[in-house]
Amino acid sequence: MxxxxxxxxxxxxxxxxxxxxxxxxxxxxxxxxxxxxxxxxxxxxxxxxxxxxxxxxxxxxxxxxxxxxxxxxxxxxxxxxxxxxxxxxxxxxxxxxxxxxxxxxxxxxxxxxxxxxxxxNGEMLAKKVRITPNNWADFVFDSSYHLPSLQQLEHFITRHKHLPEMPSAKEVSDNALELGQNQAKLLQKIEEMTLYLIAQEKALEEREERISERQQLLSDREKRLSALEAKAGNE
Known part of the structure; x- marks a missing residue:
């Protein structure tokens, strides 16, 4: 009707x-x-x-x-x-x-x-989607944030087969994915990865400095030995 x-x-x-x-x-x-x-x-x-x-x-x-x-x-x-x-x-x-x-x-x-x-129930097409998540991930850069070591991260991945604080494949299949929260968590992992890269870059720079210092010491030692050998030959 x-x-x-x-x-x-x-x-x-x-x-x-x-x-x-x-x-x-x-x-x-x-x-x-x-x-x-x-x-x-x-x-x-x-x-x-x-x-x-x-x-x-x-x-x-x-x-x-x-x-x-x-x-x-x-x-x-x-x-x-x-x-x-x-x-x-x-x-x-x-x-x-x-x-x-x-x-x-x-x-x-x-x-x-x-x-x-x-x-x-189907696909959606949009030019722009705006989401307002409750908590953005910039807290990772706070000095009080505890960044787990790579060894701890490796142990977690080996045991659980997914990143810490990220949903597993089964959880996503059972409960779907909350887009705003997931974007915040992905940013958190990117920021953590950035801190790991910065730490590794600093470690590499320190190692290169130590190698350069040792190379300089070896070069100076060789120069002194050469000078001693030359002096002994002249005598």
């Missing part, structure tokens, strides 16, 4: 203001006809769609102008049933395309049971 009325609403170019014109909405919808005339609804409650004519307050949907913003059309549901809401259905394909659950406000695209604010 709701889909039929919605189709009629689109076909007749409904206007939610002004005055009623001929033919009236009841005649059009009852006979299953369409009209090229505009039909205006003056009632502030707008249009009511119900799938339960006996108990209309149980599953009633209202289409009316928003009392808060005159430029907005409000889809209102009076039902307290958790599964109540709105469905966008393609009769040609014989499937539901989008659901909005009124109790939670959750939106499901390709799924009739969205468990979160937006659930998409």
């Amino acid at each position: 709701f889909r039929k009325l919605l189709f009629v609403f689109v076909s007749i170019g409904l206007t939610l203001s002004g005055y009623a014109q001929t033919p009236n909405l009841q005649t059009v919808t009852t006979q299953g006809n369409t009209t090229t005339n505009n039909i205006s609804v003056r009632n502030v409650d707008g249009l009511v769609f119900t799938s339960d004519p006996v108990n209309q307050t149980l599953k009633s949907h209202w289409l009316k102008g928003s009392p808060v913003d005159p430029g907005v059309v409000r889809f209102e549901c009076t039902s307290s049933v958790v599964t109540a809401g709105w469905e966008f259905y393609n009769s040609q394909l014989g499937k539901s395309l989008l659901y909005i659950r009124q109790a939670t406000g959750n939106v499901g695209i390709g799924t009739a049971d969205p468990k979160v604010r937006l659930a998409v």
Whole structure:
């Protein structure tokens, strides 16, 4: 019933203001006809769609102008049933395309049971995605941060088969991946890796300095030996 009325609403170019014109909405919808005339609804409650004519307050949907913003059309549901809401259905394909659950406000695209604010059963394409994680990873560069040794890191990887504080493959498979938190953890590991590289670079520089000093000592020793040998030969 709701889909039929919605189709009629689109076909007749409904206007939610002004005055009623001929033919009236009841005649059009009852006979299953369409009209090229505009039909205006003056009632502030707008249009009511119900799938339960006996108990209309149980599953009633209202289409009316928003009392808060005159430029907005409000889809209102009076039902307290958790599964109540709105469905966008393609009769040609014989499937539901989008659901909005009124109790939670959750939106499901390709799924009739969205468990979160937006659930998409399929791919998403965007030019930009903005995420607000709770904790960014710059604390790694704080002097109080404890950076595990590479030996400790190797022991953890050998035992657990993944990096510390990162989810395992099974955890991701069972619980999915929280994108913002994962980005923060990946940055933490990159920053830790940067500290390891800096430490190794310093160690290499110190080793090169010691090698250079030893080479200089050997060179000076050879020069002294050569001078002694030359002096002994002259005598």
